[in-house]
Amino acid sequence: MTDTENPAAIVVEDVRKAYGDLNAVDGVSLTVAEGEFFGILGPNGAGKTTTLEIIEGLREPDSGSVRLLGESPWPRNVALLPRIGVQLQATAFFEKLTAREQLRTFAALYRVSADRADEMLELVGLTDKADTREDKLSGGQRQRLSIACALIHDPDVVFLDEPTAALDPQARRNLWDVLRAIQERGKTILYTTHYLDEAEILCDRVAIMDRGRILAMDAPATLVRGLDAPTRVILERGSLSTVDAEELPGADDVTDDELSLTISTRKPADVLSALAERRALAGLQVRTATLEDVFLDLTGREYRA
């Protein structure tokens, strides 16, 4: 993924961190290229936050090495601070300040122009909340403000820890636009999430983590393709008999779960056109494999965030 035109922003080699008997991070290696949007995915307790904090220089690994923009982040490396932006899971804001005042305070701390505050409000879609106190913002607005704070000094690498957790679906989608806008500005983004569907949409590459280890790492589409899983065509029960479904051209397997009929196929176009000819499209859904199927394949467990 890295070459001379696209050098590595982050290189992690065999990092380990134990808490007592628990190997929270158990030999993690990964490389993130400059400008890449990279996601660390996995269920609660997988070790995502610990990995992120080690890369940010907030936690010391027991062993292994981290290079962030060519430097070691631990022990605390002040040369890196202007070049990285960090959003933690729980953001502490200054009390009783408005959104704009929060950002202006961060701007002053980083010695950047106060004008950046309004620019960042615009970027995260909070211009109309500039004069609202932070404690009067919704959860999604507060998340966006914390991202704006992490970006105020125009860092090269942005770390976001579960930025879309606990948001309603609309607020999540609004945040996706913000994250895409950040990447369009050429930033490297390393983020964690337990939403596999979201990572599939946003990330250039993902690492799927479970119990402290990376189980797979690649572009989401490549991971899904690698499964070679059939497409499932789902119909309302009664729109076609099981026997007729089994005889459709391209149908590999048919299951009837009392509510719906599921036809597994590697030739979805053949199945769909045959269904159209028979006018048997009631309640039609077509499902291809997702990262959740990749997780199931890797762990033998259904994915539970």
Ligand SMILES: Nc1ncnc2c1ncn2[C@@H]1O[C@H](COP(=O)(O)OP(=O)(O)OP(=O)(O)O)[C@@H](O)[C@H]1O
């Ligand atoms: N300071 C700590 N002391 C002891 N155990 C810890 C500490 N921090 C994390 N752990 C444990 O290490 C494991 C990994 O935690 P971590 O927060 O890195 O996972 P995560 O994938 O980010 O989970 P979540 O999505 O819940 O934040 C968990 O079992 C957690 O309970």
